[in-house]
Amino acid sequence: MKGLLVGANTLFRAAIAAGVLTLSAFAAAPSGPLVTTDWLADNLKDAKIRVIEVSVNPGVYERGHIPGAVNFSWHTDLNDKVKRDIVSRADFEKLLSKTGVASDTTVILYGDTNNWFAAWGAWVFDIYGVKNVKLLDGGRVKWEKENKPLDNRVPEYKATNFKVADINDALRARLTDVLSVAKDGKKAKLLDIRSPDEYAGKVFAPAGIQELSIRAGHIPGAVNVPWGKAVNEDGTFKSKAELQELYASVGVDGKLPVITYCRIGERSSHTWFALAKILGYKAKNYDGSWTEYGNSVGAPIDNPAGTIWAAK
Amino acid sequence: MSWQKITAPVLIAASCAFAYYLSFVEAGRTPSFAFVVGFVFGFVMQKSRFCFYCHIRDYIEDKNPNGVLALLLALAIGLIGYTIVVSSWLPTPAPNNLPPDIHAGPVSEVLALAGAVFGFGMVLSKSCVAAHWYHLSEGSIGSLIALCGVALGFFIGFNSWNALYSFRIADSRIIWLPAYFGYSIALVLQLAILGAIAAFVWKFSLKPPRESPKPLATFKEIYDRFFAQSWSYYVGGAIIGALGFLIIIWTKPLGVTATIASWTRFFSGAYDLIPARLHGLDGFAGCGSLPANFWLNTDALLLLGLVVGSFASSFAANDFELQKPTLKESALSFVGGVLLGFGAMIALGCTIGTLLSGIHAGALSGWVFALGMILAIWSALKIKNKFIA
Numbered sequence: 161m162k163g164l165l166v167g168a169n170t171l172f173r174a175a176i177a178a179g180v181l182t183l184s185a186f187a188a189a190p191s192g193p194l195v196t197t198d199w200l201a202d203n204l205k206d207a208k209i210r211v212i213e214v215s216v217n218p219g220v221y222e223r224g225h226i227p228g229a230v231n232f233s234w235h236t237d238l239n240d241k242v243k244r245d246i247v248s249r250a251d252f253e254k255l256l257s258k259t260g261v262a263s264d265t266t267v268i269l270y271g272d273t274n275n276w277f278a279a280w281g282a283w284v285f286d287i288y289g290v291k292n293v294k295l296l297d298g299g300r301v302k303w304e305k306e307n308k309p310l311d312n313r314v315p316e317y318k319a320t321n322f323k324v325a326d327i328n329d330a331l332r333a334r335l336t337d338v339l340s341v342a343k344d345g346k347k348a349k350l351l352d353i354r355s356p357d358e359y360a361g362k363v364f365a366p367a368g369i370q371e372l373s374i375r376a377g378h379i380p381g382a383v384n385v386p387w388g389k390a391v392n393e394d395g396t397f398k399s400k401a402e403l404q405e406l407y408a409s410v411g412v413d414g415k416l417p418v419i420t421y422c423r424i425g426e427r428s429s430h431t432w433f434a435l436a437k438i439l440g441y442k443a444k445n446y447d448g449s450w451t452e453y454g455n456s457v458g459a460p461i462d463n464p465a466g467t468i469w470a471a472k
Numbered sequence: 473m474s475w476q477k478i479t480a481p482v483l484i485a486a487s488c489a490f491a492y493y494l495s496f497v498e499a500g501r502t503p504s505f506a507f508v509v510g511f512v513f514g515f516v517m518q519k520s521r522f523c524f525y526c527h528i529r530d531y532i533e534d535k536n537p538n539g540v541l542a543l544l545l546a547l548a549i550g551l552i553g554y555t556i557v558v559s560s561w562l563p564t565p566a567p568n569n570l571p572p573d574i575h576a577g578p579v580s581e582v583l584a585l586a587g588a589v590f591g592f593g594m595v596l597s598k599s600c601v602a603a604h605w606y607h608l609s610e611g612s613i614g615s616l617i618a619l620c621g622v623a624l625g626f627f628i629g630f631n632s633w634n635a636l637y638s639f640r641i642a643d644s645r646i647i648w649l650p651a652y653f654g655y656s657i658a659l660v661l662q663l664a665i666l667g668a669i670a671a672f673v674w675k676f677s678l679k680p681p682r683e684s685p686k687p688l689a690t691f692k693e694i695y696d697r698f699f700a701q702s703w704s705y706y707v708g709g710a711i712i713g714a715l716g717f718l719i720i721i722w723t724k725p726l727g728v729t730a731t732i733a734s735w736t737r738f739f740s741g742a743y744d745l746i747p748a749r750l751h752g753l754d755g756f757a758g759c760g761s762l763p764a765n766f767w768l769n770t771d772a773l774l775l776l777g778l779v780v781g782s783f784a785s786s787f788a789a790n791d792f793e794l795q796k797p798t799l800k801e802s803a804l805s806f807v808g809g810v811l812l813g814f815g816a817m818i819a820l821g822c823t824i825g826t827l828l829s830g831i832h833a834g835a836l837s838g839w840v841f842a843l844g845m846i847l848a849i850w851s852a853l854k855i856k857n858k859f860i861a
Contacts, residue, residue, distance in 0.1 A: 219572025222561035314563050
């Protein structure tokens with residue numbers, strides 16, 4: 161009899177433990193701007209979560225993606241097809257409605273090459289005021305390295321009627337903003353996240369990429385922290401304290417607003433994400449970036465290497 | 473037992489070990505898979521004498537239908553397999569949204585011309601690029617000379633690309649048939665065309681007498697049937713068709729000229745011998761486009777596997793015999809090779825990359841290349857037989 165009671169007791173405890181586990185399996189999304197691969201793997205079936213892949217390379221999603229994830233092409237879905245601009249408000253609303261994103265959905269973005277375009281996607285989502293947008297820390301690479309499941313089936317979700325409430329243009333720096341900072345560095349800090357050789361004007365574009373700018377160098381007053389310094393070896397963001405220290409070492413400490421830029425504005429959104437979302441600094445991304453700035457007539461350039469029109 | 477027969481199992485064992493080793497190298501899993509596919513591809517090509525040129529020539533000159541029917545079988549099996557795989561990637565096919573990596577190229581008269589140049593090259597050098605690779609394992613010095621010609625052809629191709637791109641390729645479209653007809657109609661339509669060609673070939677042919685195979689008895693006979701004797705063309709066609717779509721699940725479509733292309737591009741680029749900008753080229757999937765890193769990449773290892781696999785097959789059957797070409801044959805091999813390389817570069821691939829993988833994927837470019845190539849082979853053979861033989 162005693163043995164039976166003990167057995168029942170154990171069973172009861174196990175049942176409670178199982179119940180707690182089931183409940184915690186669909187725990188509310190973590191409050192920070194990042195989710196871990198483990199958390200996402202445990203919460204994939206949660207209907208309140210919409211996982212969206214934004215990869216740099218076309219075709220990555222089709223071969224295999226996080227089960228249930230939908231694909232946004234940065235070329236055609238998140239960019240305007242006519243202007244050089246981010247997707248229009250109307251098209252963005254259509255896109256999110258088709259994807260079944262509602263006001264209580266938690267959107268989790270991820271992508272290849274260290275979440276570059278996923279972070280850029282997060283910036284676009286933020287401009288359009290979408291709440292609860294998070295990045296999968298470590299992106300596709302970490303997910304694959306951990307041998308987590310991939311699926312090539314394309315999910316279909318019940319469409320919603322998503323409406324953009326207001327547009328937050330404060331997250332975006334324009335050429336005029338950057339020019340005025342170049343003249344007077346007291347308004348904001350400029351952070352160039354390209355490679356030291358691009359920053360110094362030794363090269364016009366990263367190796368293997370055709371140059372898009374006819375001048376090399378950087379915006380006067382900009383400091384250089386290559387984007388890769390913000391991540392650990394496994395592609396996850398460094399800790400808040402480490403990031404704080406990294407940017408403070410070049411004078412970006414949150415006291416002044418900061419403007420990030422790169423070559424076309426995507427890697428700089430990765431750093432924008434670290435500054436704005438993880439550290440909570442006032443930060444703008446300059447999506448025109450060096451391609452626009454380096455080609456603008458009259459824009460002052462700081463070029464330590466002294467290259468002019470790709471010559472000395 | 474000859475040294476060749478002993479070398480074959482050593483090559484097979486070494487290849488298994490190499491593939492196993494690669495699978496543990498950082499980013500080596502896909503190249504390891506490509507190496508294994510290449511090995512099987514080379515082995516099967518050599519065993520079943522899979523050869524676009526020989527099969528088409530045998531039909532045109534001798535009305536022997538077997539080889540062409542095996543090619544058609546390879547195309548049909550791959551087409552069905554691709555449709556199954558690709559339709560799971562993109563449930564609703566649409567123009568301007570191609571499935572990953574498929575070898576669909578821009579369709580224009582330049583492509584048809586490239587196919588024709590390639591066809592002439594086949595007649596002169598007596599083989600296509602893929603078959604030249606496996607003829608090496610049979611001791612063909614002529615194939616080695618032809619492959620050197622191919623590299624030169626690629627070099628000329630890279631130097632002509634920008635002009636041809638501005639002339640015509642820039643405004644031509646990539647036509648992926650499922651995007652226009654849907655998967656099922658595109659599949660049925662293409663299978664019907666393959667079936668119609670098969671029926672035509674069968675009707676206008678001299679059927680060779682069929683020998684019924686003897687029942688296998690001893691282990692030695694089974695072993696010999698597998699290693700020492702040639703396989704039926706149809707077995708080869710079926711396996712190559714299946715490899716064509718199985719490979720895309722893991723990596724890029726089959727193609728054998730990408731390595732020559734990227735090496736030519738690498739070396740000529742290093743000495744500024746080809747334009748630094750090749751307009752639009754890297755935007756197309758295919759064999760001419762992507763500059764790969766040197767060794768540890770899918771293209772190079774697929775090719776390495778192909779060569780090792782065909783050596784294993786050739787040695788097992790004692791097929792290796794050094795064949796020294798005459799001066800005239802060497803010259804023809806080299807010039808043919810140049811035409812092959814030029815055609816393959818402009819068409820973004822050869823009989824394997826553009827024709828086989830392209831038709832498998834339902835790309836119109838594969839069909840256009842095939843048409844140009846077959847017409848060229850037909851007319852070149854007619855001219856040759858009239859004036860030379």
